[in-house]
Amino acid sequence: MADTAIFDVDGTLVDTNYQHALAWYRAFRRYDITRPLWRIHRGVGMGGDMFVPSIGGEDVEAQHGDELRDAWVEEFDRLIDEVQPFEGARDLLQEVKDRGFRLVLASSGKSQHVEHFLDLVDGKDLADAWTTSEDAEKSKPEPDLVRTALQRVEGAQGVMVGDSTWDCIAAGKLDVPTLAVRTGGFSVEELTDAGAVRVFDSLGQLREHLDETPLGRPSGERAA
Structure with a gap:
């Protein structure tokens, strides 16, 4: 888990x-x-x-x-x-954090862009860590950033949440499962073929179904 x-x-x-x-x-x-x-x-x-x-x-x-x-x-x-956060982004991050997971916001973007986006979703106070393009030698689809994200919080096993085939491929190289959302414009088939274990139409739909995913509860916890 x-x-x-x-x-x-x-x-x-x-x-x-x-x-x-x-x-x-x-x-x-x-x-x-x-x-x-x-x-x-x-x-x-x-x-x-x-x-x-x-x-x-x-x-x-x-x-x-x-x-x-x-x-x-x-x-x-x-x-x-012009960039805006997706509906439910902050709520989903809060829900996952409240469930007891370490939370890493992993981006290969330029640091100034990442800072701006984290402010848009009020993510800095929730995240245990975040990454930028400066934190890995190679970007996705190579797994460097996923590996760095885990190392930043001394995580044993991660779950990736992403929107692109490249997220799925990068995470898959480390045997990290990916929950994909269609917010990036990729089809269900593309994301599934790239390795996504579940695909959701929106962040809100993912939040509604968290209990059916590896983000139901962190390792070491069991249902009452």
Whole structure:
């Protein structure tokens, strides 16, 4: 049984995936590179180190990788004030915390973005720890951030809550189960195929069904 809840931030707690997709589209266009937005969206959830070669190709990474990531930050900063938390985000975090789980908000985002998002969900006073892009050598779909999240709180067994296939794949590499929500725009089939053990339409639906998931109660506790 689990003792630690690891929540992805972007696309799971705050509604950012389409802003990210548009920011990446505009960053690529600065270099006369056009990728369809649907394809860009399917890469959202990966960190920039993985995103550029995956979407742009290895040649683009070699020629413009760092510049594209810098351009993406500039473009996303222009959109960040549009970002809002998903309904029920704070309530779900509070519920999981009240059940006795260690709570880690795990993001591969830039530190200034993560700080902003945590403020949107009033998450800092609930979280035992949080991560940013500075806390792992490689981002999702590599498992570095999930591993770091567990280490931050000395967790023995975690449960990931995420919105993208990349969350599921990263957690699965450490045998950490993922509860997925469809807030990132991925289908039930995509999330299940990537390894999600349950998929919910919203954070509110997940909260209603917590007792049916590994977040029912932390390890060491039993039902009365």
